[in-house]
Amino acid sequence: MSSDxxxxxxxxxxxxxxxxxxxxxxxxxxxVDLVQISLGALLTSVDTMMxxxxxxxxx
Amino acid sequence: MPDEIIYLYAVTVAPDxxxxxxGIGDRPVWLVDDGLRGVVSAVPEWEFNEVALRRNLENLDxxxxxxxxxxxxxxxxxxxxxxxxxxxCTVYRDEAGVRRLLKEKERALNDVLRRVxxxxxxxxxxxxxxxxxxxxxxxxxxxxxxxQLQSRRRKVADQASQGERIHARMRELSVASRRYPxxxxxxxxxxxxxxxxxxxxxxxxxxxxxxxxxESSAATSVRVQITGPWAPYSFVQLAEx
Numbered sequence: 604m605s606s607d608x609x610x611x612x613x614x615x616x617x618x619x620x621x622x623x624x625x626x627x628x629x630x631x632x633x634x635v636d637l638v639q640i641s642l643g644a645l646l647t648s649v650d651t652m653m654x655x656x657x658x659x660x661x662x
Numbered sequence: 663m664p665d666e667i668i669y670l671y672a673v674t675v676a677p678d679x680x681x682x683x684x685g686i687g688d689r690p691v692w693l694v695d696d697g698l699r700g701v702v703s704a705v706p707e708w709e710f711n712e713v714a715l716r717r718n719l720e721n722l723d724x725x726x727x728x729x730x731x732x733x734x735x736x737x738x739x740x741x742x743x744x745x746x747x748x749x750x751c752t753v754y755r756d757e758a759g760v761r762r763l764l765k766e767k768e769r770a771l772n773d774v775l776r777r778v779x780x781x782x783x784x785x786x787x788x789x790x791x792x793x794x795x796x797x798x799x800x801x802x803x804x805x806x807x808x809x810q811l812q813s814r815r816r817k818v819a820d821q822a823s824q825g826e827r828i829h830a831r832m833r834e835l836s837v838a839s840r841r842y843p844x845x846x847x848x849x850x851x852x853x854x855x856x857x858x859x860x861x862x863x864x865x866x867x868x869x870x871x872x873x874x875x876x877e878s879s880a881a882t883s884v885r886v887q888i889t890g891p892w893a894p895y896s897f898v899q900l901a902e903x
Contacts, residue, residue, distance in 0.1 A: 608889065611849040612785055613729050615842045615859070616895035617750040 666704040667711075668754045671735040672893075673764065673771050674699050676743035683738040686731040691738075694757050696764040698771055701739050702757070710753050719751070733893075740893040744779040746771060747893050770900040778894040781837060781863050785889035786876060787845075788828055788858035790821035817883070818855075824884045825857030831879055835872045836862035840896040857884060861896035 669686060678699060682691040685703030694700040708714060718724045729750060736747045754760050764771070801807045833839045844856040864872045873888065880886045 608733065608892075609850070610726050610729065611845050612889050613733055614725070614849070615845065616861070616892065617729050617732060617747075 664756070665707055667707050668694075668702050668757060668760055669705040669710065670748050670752045670754060670760055670763075671701040671703070671732055672739055672745050672747045673775070674701060674739045674743050674745040675775055676701075676739050676745070680739070680742055683734050684731075685735050686728055691735055694760045694764070696761045698764045698768060698775075700760040700764055701735060701745075702754075702760060703735075705753065710751065715751055725750075736893045736895075744775045745893060746774045746778065746898040747895050767900060774898045774900060777838075778863065778897060780867075781865050781894065781897075782869070782891035783894045783896055784836075784862050784864055784869070784872065784891060786828070786832055786858060786860050786862065787852075787856060787887045787889070788825045789852055789885040789887070790818070790825075790855040790857050791883060791885065821855065821883050822857055828876070828879045828884075828886065829858050829860055831875060832860070832862050832872065835868060835875055836864045838863040838897050854885070861892070863894060863897045 671685070671691070674693075676693070676699060678693045678695055680693065682693075682701070685691040686705050689703045689705070691701060691703045694702050709718065718728075732747075732750055736745065739745045740747075754763070801810050829839070829841070840861045842859040842861070844859055845852065850856075862872070869891070876886060876888055
């Protein structure tokens with residue numbers, strides 16, 4: 604299996620999918636959808652990223 | 663609150679001991695064994711508490727680092743035994759929390775692990791050629807303009823149907839599929855329209871047929887990209903309990 608997967612493909616899978624356990628998690632993100640958070644992350648961080656493209660590995 | 667809390671990467675039936683890659687912050691990863699096995703490492707509480715997480719998940723650099731570590735650990739387990747990856751940032755106060763989860767969700771987790779056993783996930787993306795016809799010069803007459811507009815619409819519709827056709831074919835060769843939205847162009851930096859972004863759960867014995875079929879599905883008007891094999895990230899939703 605390759606570990607050099609594109610970040611964007613990985614985020615598709617890691618942010619919205621995977622086993623979602625509610626209740627037991629100490630850090631309750633209840634009421635806040637992780638996908639929404641991530642969308643915010645993409646929108647706010649991409650601008651920052653564009654200003655310093657060398658730091659990020661985006662393929 | 664303790665200084666360190668427990669990050670759960672995945673649940674697996676892998677044997678213990680097992681050789682595992684380092685986790686987030688290069689910390690050692692171990693298995694919490696309660697019949698099923700939770701793949702965990704310690705993470706700093708200050709970095710993974712709720713307030714910090716809300717901030718950190720908005721930071722693409724942080725998110726990318728954690729995502730890569732999460733993925734590396736999942737890859738280390740899934741190659742050994744059936745594995746259900748957790749969603750990113752699933753964190754517990756202590757090992758007891760993980761044991762409680764393994765016990766309470768044992769049946770649902772076992773169902774998931776059975777479902778993904780002997781199968782791997784493949785990603786398929788289909789792109790339309792650079793905005794169909796956008797590079798053509800602007801016609802000088804109204805009639806020519808209308809003609810160009812119609813031809814452009816036909817191309818777009820044709821490409822979209824190619825995407826659907828490929829999806830239908832890949833579904834036939836897989837046991838489950840899941841579609842994702844078109845990726846954010848600023849992250850993926852793709853050109854042309856993303857007509858299909860989907861994941862398929864494929865029997866390992868049928869992988870060759872799946873890939874061969876995808877390659878023969880490629881048409882001149884669209885570009886096809888396959889990624890994988892992936893751990894079954896897209897196919898581990900627990901049944902409601």
